[in-house]
Amino acid sequence: MKVYFSDFFNIDPAVIENYGAFNISLINDLPLFIDPFLLFNSDKKDYQDLHNEILKYVAFLRDRSISMKVSDGLLRSWYCFPEVKQTWLGYSEIGNSGRGPGIEFARALNNNLNGIFADFDNTKISQSAHLEKFCLIKENAGKDNVSDFVTNLIKRYLLQYTEAFAKRYIAPALLKKFTVSHVSFNYETSSWASGTYLLPVNNLNDEIIDYVLLTPKDLLTKDEPWINKSDLFNQFHDIVLSVSNDELRSQLNFYFSQNLPKPEYTKKGKEKAPSKKDIAAAVIAVLKKYPEILDYYIKYKEEHGEEAESVSEELVQEVQSLFVEELSSFIHELSCKTHFYNKSGNTLSESYERVQFLKNVIENKDGYRIFYYKGKPIKRESDIQIMFRLVWCASPSAVTREANEGRGPADFVISRNAIDKTVIEFKLASNNKLAQNLENQVEIYKKAHDTDKAIKVILYFSEEEEIRVKKIIKDLGLDREKYVVLIDARQDNKLSASKV
Numbered sequence: 001m002k003v004y005f006s007d008f009f010n011i012d013p014a015v016i017e018n019y020g021a022f023n024i025s026l027i028n029d030l031p032l033f034i035d036p037f038l039l040f041n042s043d044k045k046d047y048q049d050l051h052n053e054i055l056k057y058v059a060f061l062r063d064r065s066i067s068m069k070v071s072d073g074l075l076r077s078w079y080c081f082p083e084v085k086q087t088w089l090g091y092s093e094i095g096n097s098g099r100g101p102g103i104e105f106a107r108a109l110n111n112n113l114n115g116i117f118a119d120f121d122n123t124k125i126s127q128s129a130h131l132e133k134f135c136l137i138k139e140n141a142g143k144d145n146v147s148d149f150v151t152n153l154i155k156r157y158l159l160q161y162t163e164a165f166a167k168r169y170i171a172p173a174l175l176k177k178f179t180v181s182h183v184s185f186n187y188e189t190s191s192w193a194s195g196t197y198l199l200p201v202n203n204l205n206d207e208i209i210d211y212v213l214l215t216p217k218d219l220l221t222k223d224e225p226w227i228n229k230s231d232l233f234n235q236f237h238d239i240v241l242s243v244s245n246d247e248l249r250s251q252l253n254f255y256f257s258q259n260l261p262k263p264e265y266t267k268k269g270k271e272k273a274p275s276k277k278d279i280a281a282a283v284i285a286v287l288k289k290y291p292e293i294l295d296y297y298i299k300y301k302e303e304h305g306e307e308a309e310s311v312s313e314e315l316v317q318e319v320q321s322l323f324v325e326e327l328s329s330f331i332h333e334l335s336c337k338t339h340f341y342n343k344s345g346n347t348l349s350e351s352y353e354r355v356q357f358l359k360n361v362i363e364n365k366d367g368y369r370i371f372y373y374k375g376k377p378i379k380r381e382s383d384i385q386i387m388f389r390l391v392w393c394a395s396p397s398a399v400t401r402e403a404n405e406g407r408g409p410a411d412f413v414i415s416r417n418a419i420d421k422t423v424i425e426f427k428l429a430s431n432n433k434l435a436q437n438l439e440n441q442v443e444i445y446k447k448a449h450d451t452d453k454a455i456k457v458i459l460y461f462s463e464e465e466e467i468r469v470k471k472i473i474k475d476l477g478l479d480r481e482k483y484v485v486l487i488d489a490r491q492d493n494k495l496s497a498s499k500v
Helices: 013-019 036-040 045-067 072-078 103-113 131-136 143-153 155-169 229-234 236-241 246-258 276-289 293-303 305-337 347-364 367-371 381-391 434-448 463-475
Strands: 175-186 191-203 209-211 398-404 409-417 420-428 454-460 484-488
Touching: 013 155, 036 045, 036 131, 036 305, 045 072, 045 103, 045 131, 045 143, 072 103, 103 131, 131 143, 131 229, 131 293, 143 155, 155 175, 155 191, 175 209, 229 236, 229 276, 229 293, 236 246, 236 276, 236 293, 246 276, 276 293, 293 305, 305 367, 305 381, 347 367, 347 409, 347 420, 347 454, 347 484, 367 381, 381 409, 381 420, 420 434, 434 463, 454 463, 463 484
Parallel strands: 420 454, 454 484
Antiparallel strands: 175 191, 191 209, 398 409, 409 420
16 A cells, blocks of 8 residues: 555655655645745755755846847747656646646746846845746746746755655665756756756656655645735735835825726615725736836735745645545555455446445544544545545556546546546535536546546535535436435534544
8 A cells, every 4th residue: 555655665754754855645746836935035054045046047047038039949948847746746637747837938937037027136125036926927827837947946956855865764776876857057058967866766667667856845835835926916905005115105005996996886875895806907907007016015925934934834734634644544544444445346336336435434434534634624626636546546447637538627537448437526515616517527528538437426514515415416316316426524423433
């Protein structure tokens, strides 16, 4: 039952914890990523040096963008790094293979470095320049783009960090020398150089052998980097208040109010509050008119840097608790004390048996606990899907998460050959589009994967959600459908805490 780094390399998880690394899964990416602000804000000189190296490289890109026309070939060489999938972190749809920063990201960043961000390192307001500033303006440039870009720029550190751990704690038979591309940048030749490192070996199958990288926990966060667009919108008024220039502060407030739509009133004459969409549009208008507000926002975030560390630490601990500690214990119980991993038959019968088995464990044998952190349930379907993918780590069938055959991604496709496939969709009862999804989605997926077999699994966490989902499936005529499975993941209706 090998799921985590500690399992594959026979390491006590406490050793990994004491080293400061995250005990990753080698089955599927875990929802964490590197936040470059944590490099900047750290007391560790190594991290501060890494942040400075990132800024140095971006300055190199800026200088080339201004002095020459950068061809697509150079854009691909200087900007379009492959995703560092060996960290097993991120939001990959299948396993650990993401896209990495593509040519659109490269062109947009190159254009901005020759325009609005040409003086990005001339910081008169904030303490330092920050690459994340680019994502405050560019549409569709989110945490995955920045994190992939930054991870590549600090890859040499991660390689050295992992190699040092491997030499000290991992058996030599489980190590191999790898020549890794894009390790260090030569500013004289304007090109990337490779390096050779002794690293843990991941035997993915008989044909593919890859290495594994560990990442320090204190560089990681979940959901959003500390400097992010949604935060800029939500804290806009606090940022304006932090502007010391009275005249500029008044102009910002005036221009913001001028870009809000005219007030609307209820029948009782009460003024309606502006919608989130209207507020966001007004903020964007202010940013275009007064782009210096971005520097005040970044200064505001720098001044609250201690919160960044505490928030990230809490989010990483949440992932550690849910996806490693609780889930590994759950998998161990399933393996040692049940027949969950001995199911057979075609993919439909195997899948249905496993879903029913999980339903019983979750509802009657304390299994519901894996979906809670500090008493609060998981409310993101992506997290639920990752957890189920890790639970299904041992199966005679191929288990593919978010498989996409042209008509949209399905949560899982369980397959053994071209004609034996079962589509499984995991949903939360709180999903606002649950009725629409149940009615249309799985039927589309079945056609896309050339199968007539599908199982719909829905988790609910409260009596209100139970009532809602049961009404939906009754209205759709699915209340007697065998392969629509409801799982009661409530914690307030369990009579006892028996063992699995």
